[in-house]
Structures are given as structure tokens and as C-alpha cells.
Amino acid sequence: MRDFVQTFVEKLKVEENRDRVSLVQYSTEPEAHFYLNTYTTKKPIVDSVRSLRHKGGRLLNTGAALQYVKDNIFSPSSGSRRQDGVPQILILFSGGKSNDEYSDTAEVNFKLDTHSTKDEIIDAVKGGRPLNTGEALDYVKNYVFTSTSGSRLVEGIPQILILLSGGKSEDDVLVPSQRLKAAGIVIFTVGVKDADEAEMQSIAHSPNQAFMLREFSDLSPVKQQLLSAVISHKDTVRPGLVQGSSVKRDIVFLLDGSDDVRSKFTAICDFVAKFVESFDVDQGKDQVAVVQYSNTAVMNFNLNTYKTGDDVVKAVRNLRPKGGRPQYTGTALQFLKQWQVTEI
Structure with a gap:
């Protein structure tokens, strides 16, 4: 083979x-x-x-x-x-019969009389619902946690997650966030508008690592506060990792990309881009990744995708909102834990 x-x-x-x-x-x-x-x-x-x-x-x-x-x-x-428009080709080699039935069971997402307007139907179709939620969670847990994304956790490099959310999650966030913390990931949260403060505080490394804002226009002023919190946190600076004036860090942004924040997504990207400009990506010290989520999580780029700050900033400014109605922050956190950080 x-x-x-x-x-x-x-x-x-x-x-x-x-x-x-x-x-x-x-x-x-x-x-x-x-x-x-x-x-x-x-x-x-x-x-x-x-x-x-x-x-x-x-x-x-x-x-x-x-x-x-x-x-x-x-x-x-x-x-x-x-x-x-480039052709996408998959060549599969298999030596046996598959043991899973991944998506061969039907599920009713809504019935003929569930929605009474075209807009409701469009929203339901755009947002979707998890198909075999248990299997999807197992998929995230078992298949996405890989070192190929570029995480340097095994080298002792601090692992930082910055979550930006514009609403309250519809799924459990406590267990996924606890798993991330147990894996050594330091979590900072920024909750805007309809985000739940208690939820943001429970996800964050500690309650004072949760920042709450009334509007997305308030993102710019909070940047310096968040930056100071990140660079001064005891678990994001470890002895022996300093090279010159910079400390190595792996920084992952988990962004709310749902339809609810679509009109404000440019402000979110601007916030992330300006934040990235404060780190040292060019010398291989800091690495940055971006994940969007709504009802599901999607990778925009990995920790090892870009090697310069300019490339990261350009990629961030070119982001488009993922879309999707419900927010499943817990599922996104679990996705992130397994995709961004090396196996433990």
C-alpha cells in the first residue's frame, strides 16, 4: 500500500x-x-x-x-x-468492513407544521441540528486531539485560549472547560451583549479572567486589559522559555461565528487582528490559531499554518462568519481541546 x-x-x-x-x-x-x-x-x-x-x-x-x-x-x-474550483479527489484504501454507521440513520429536524414563515424555515435550515449528537461528541473527543496542529504543549510552551462569545450557550460548558483546564490550557473569556456572565466566569481560568462588555464597539478598549492579563498570568510565563524579550506562547482564539453576531463580525476580526499585532509571531515564538463556532466548530487556521504576524493578521481580516443559529460553546471547547493541543 x-x-x-x-x-x-x-x-x-x-x-x-x-x-x-x-x-x-x-x-x-x-x-x-x-x-x-x-x-x-x-x-x-x-x-x-x-x-x-x-x-x-x-x-x-x-x-x-x-x-x-x-x-x-x-x-x-x-x-x-x-x-x-480546483478538483477535490479522495482515494480510500481499506482492508475490511467498517464498524461504524456514521450518518446512515434519519432524523426529523422539523415537521411540515413546525414553522409558519419562510424566514423561520431558512433559519432552521441554516442553523441545522446535530445529527447523532453522541457520535459527534465522540468524534470530537477521539479524532481531533492531535499534535499535527502545531501545539507545543509537550515542550512546556504555555497554551492559551481566548474565547469571544456574543450569547449564552445552549449546551453544557462546565465539563469541556474543566477538561481544557486539566490539560493545562489557560482560558480567558470575553462575553459581549447577550453572553451570560456566570457562564463566561465558569469557563475562564478564574472569574477575573472573564471580561464582560455591553456592545461589540467596546472590544477595542478592553484589548489592553486582556493583553495585560494574558502576558502577566503566572501560567502563561514559565521559567526557561524566554528568548530575548519574548516568551513563547500558543494562542488560540475561539470566536462566536453564529448568525447572531454576523453584523458585528468585522469588529471581532479587527479586535483579534490588533491583539495578534501585540505578539511575536515572526520569530517562531508565538503561534496563533483561530476557530469559529456556532452549532458546530470549524477550523479557520491551525497553530502551525502561518509563520509571520502579517500572514496571521491578513488571514484574520479575511475571515467570514461561519453562520448557524444555536451556540454550542461546550462542544466548541471540546473540539478545541482535541484539535489544538497535542495528545496527553
């Missing part, structure tokens, strides 16, 4: 603007070995394929692996150019 992949790759024209290749291995759970934007020439791809080792695992969950590829490989943050 490995020889076949190697031979296949050698026949491709791998360049930045030509062919791109990603490789995922799966059994019980999938694992990305490299993404579509990891390599821009053929040789490192062939070398990586040659060095592959058998993943192992007792169960074969093909359905979950397919969903993983759809959500995390065929995405702009991983190098997919689907939006540019």
Missing part, C-alpha cells in the same frame, strides 16, 4: 499552484500525517510516505474517517482550493 502511494505521488506534478497531496491513516480513529498545504514539492511527500508506520487499532471506523477528511482536510485552512 505504501509503495502504491509512493508510485502514485511520483507521477503527480506537485507544486504550489499545481497538485497538492495530503495523507490520513485511520483505524478506530483517523490521524493526518500531512495536510494539502504541508509540502509544496514532491520529495518531502515521498520521504514522508516512505517513513510511514502502521497506525494499528482494533476497529475500522471508515465512516468517521470520511467525515474527518471532509471537515479537516478538504478545508481552506488545510490547503484545499475547492473554493477556487
Whole structure:
């Protein structure tokens, strides 16, 4: 199988603007070995394929692996150019029957008499509802927690989460936030307008790491307060990590991208961009990632996607709101824990 992949790759024209290749291995759970934007020439791809080792695992969950590829490989943050009209091709190798039935059961999202106006129907369709919520949570827990995102937790680099929310979550946030804290992630929260103060405080590392604002126009003034809190927190500065005048940090922004904040999303992006400008990304010290969420979470870019502050700021300013009616902050936090931070 490995020889076949190697031979296949050698026949491709791998360049930045030509062919791109990603490789995922799966059994019980999938694992990305490299993404579509990891390599821009053929040789490192062939070398990586040659060095592959058998993943192992007792169960074969093909359905979950397919969903993983759809959500995390065929995405702009991983190098997919689907939006540019570039053909998207998946080649699946399997040696057995799948043990999962990932999305083959039907669920009624709403009945013929549930909604009485066109706008209500459009909102329901846009927001959607979780399909097999238990399976989706298992998927996030089991499949997205990977070091390939660039987290440097094993090196002792502080892990920082900044959550910005414009409303109250409809799912439980306590357990996911506790898991993040147990994993060593320091959480700061910014709640705006309809966000619940008690909820924001329960998610944050401590209540005084939760910042509450009346309007999105108040984001700019709070930037310095939040920045001071981040750089002075005892768990975000660790001995032996200082290089020059800067301390290494992995900083992840979890942004409310629901329809409720769509009209204010530019202000959110401006806030994040100005915040990023205060950190040292260019020298490989600080790393930044952005995740949006509403009823589901989606990766905009990973910790290891961009190597310069200018690139991060440009990516942030080019963000578009994810959309979706309900907020599932707890689910997003659990997504983040497993996607952004290396395995423990």
C-alpha cells in the first residue's frame, strides 16, 4: 500500500499552484500525517510516505474517517482550493468492513407544521441540528486531539485560549472547560451583549479572567486589559522559555461565528487582528490559531499554518462568519481541546 502511494505521488506534478497531496491513516480513529498545504514539492511527500508506520487499532471506523477528511482536510485552512474550483479527489484504501454507521440513520429536524414563515424555515435550515449528537461528541473527543496542529504543549510552551462569545450557550460548558483546564490550557473569556456572565466566569481560568462588555464597539478598549492579563498570568510565563524579550506562547482564539453576531463580525476580526499585532509571531515564538463556532466548530487556521504576524493578521481580516443559529460553546471547547493541543 505504501509503495502504491509512493508510485502514485511520483507521477503527480506537485507544486504550489499545481497538485497538492495530503495523507490520513485511520483505524478506530483517523490521524493526518500531512495536510494539502504541508509540502509544496514532491520529495518531502515521498520521504514522508516512505517513513510511514502502521497506525494499528482494533476497529475500522471508515465512516468517521470520511467525515474527518471532509471537515479537516478538504478545508481552506488545510490547503484545499475547492473554493477556487480546483478538483477535490479522495482515494480510500481499506482492508475490511467498517464498524461504524456514521450518518446512515434519519432524523426529523422539523415537521411540515413546525414553522409558519419562510424566514423561520431558512433559519432552521441554516442553523441545522446535530445529527447523532453522541457520535459527534465522540468524534470530537477521539479524532481531533492531535499534535499535527502545531501545539507545543509537550515542550512546556504555555497554551492559551481566548474565547469571544456574543450569547449564552445552549449546551453544557462546565465539563469541556474543566477538561481544557486539566490539560493545562489557560482560558480567558470575553462575553459581549447577550453572553451570560456566570457562564463566561465558569469557563475562564478564574472569574477575573472573564471580561464582560455591553456592545461589540467596546472590544477595542478592553484589548489592553486582556493583553495585560494574558502576558502577566503566572501560567502563561514559565521559567526557561524566554528568548530575548519574548516568551513563547500558543494562542488560540475561539470566536462566536453564529448568525447572531454576523453584523458585528468585522469588529471581532479587527479586535483579534490588533491583539495578534501585540505578539511575536515572526520569530517562531508565538503561534496563533483561530476557530469559529456556532452549532458546530470549524477550523479557520491551525497553530502551525502561518509563520509571520502579517500572514496571521491578513488571514484574520479575511475571515467570514461561519453562520448557524444555536451556540454550542461546550462542544466548541471540546473540539478545541482535541484539535489544538497535542495528545496527553
